[in-house]
Amino acid sequence: xxxxGWLEVALIVLVAVLIFxxxxxxxxxxxxxxxxxxxxxxxxxxxxxxxxxxxQSDEGI
Numbered sequence: 821x822x823x824x825g826w827l828e829v830a831l832i833v834l835v836a837v838l839i840f841x842x843x844x845x846x847x848x849x850x851x852x853x854x855x856x857x858x859x860x861x862x863x864x865x866x867x868x869x870x871x872x873x874x875x876q877s878d879e880g881i
Contacts, residue, residue, distance in 0.1 A: 824832075840848060 836845060
């Protein structure tokens with residue numbers, strides 16, 4: 821997907837540990853995962869029901 825090698829990933833992890841510290845990394849990972857799940861749920865809602873929005877806009881006219 822991003823075409824990253826093991827060296828690039830190791831460098832990113834090292835920089836993250838230096839910036840945030842080893843105790844804060846799991847909390848950040850959990851917050852990121854929660855945000856991504858919410859984002860995916862919202863995308864799924866919008867792709868599942870486009871007809872509902874059309875009906876609502878037609879009723880308002």
